[in-house]
Amino acid sequence: MFDLRSGKVRPQCKPALPLTEFHRDRRRVDALAFYCKACATARSEESRRRRGIAPQKRSPVPVAEGLKETRQRLHGGSREYHLRRRYGVGQKEFDELLAEQGGVCAICGGADPQHLDHDHRTGWVRGILCFNCNGGLGQFRDSPTRLARAITYLRGTTWQRALIHPGVYQMCSPTRGRPPSPRS
Template identity: 35%
Template structure:
């Protein structure tokens, strides 16, 4: 086979291949690259690895599906969110991986916690809320003034602290009220009232 019958010889592997096996290159006399597409890809991969970088391996994907670079699974488009700014119209990561990446980013940005640090915090509390000691610890509690993380609480205890606006004096009065202690001023003598502590 020769260039007359619609084929070209690759200067890297030496095979004679059809012209569509070569990418275009206007600076070459015949308008095609010297290496076939396979050899060009292999050459690129070798150069990147020599620099210490890795090249993603192309995986054949059926029509209506996309491969997630995070989990490596090929999923139908129903497992992806739309993204008008991307070239194919779909998000870069599948719904599950995207949700996990967003969760990790949220805890890092809001509390300065990595997933490992959050797991360590829960393990120190033995996985339970450090206020009620019954419900699982799921919500990070922090000081709204300093931003310092105090612990991991259940939803109810975390919401309760928020309702009391992180005021220990109000929480002490609430505890005294629940324990049956008086919350109203008590008449001790005529005109003398004892205020609750």
């Protein structure tokens, strides 16, 4: 039915075509699709028309040879795809926002933050954070009240050394009566 050196015969049209005119299909014995690319496209379009489905959209950007991943083809990569789909911004806007922040996390000032923070209620982008700061806000459910209570808690339960006699210190807390355990 086919000669690997010269080409493969199309089932419908019958002339021999070069092997580059067939999509790859590892499941088949010859590792090539049953229909050539042109016939496969025509069959797909006819099937869509019969079922009342709109024609498939074409990419405005030509696809390089062997490059078929949709994210790469349509968006330039997985990162761009993720940012656009989830937050409505691209890598360019991300880089501009990071430059406005001085290249550091908006909360702790740590270097190389990679997480785009957004308000879950409105969807608006707030800034770029490091992994820990972004996770922390998520754990507090973006609630200023919860964060304020956490700050009050930290300030009120921080153990401090109190001088009770020259050279003798005792650990005490402004709101708690117990000293820390000997193991801590």
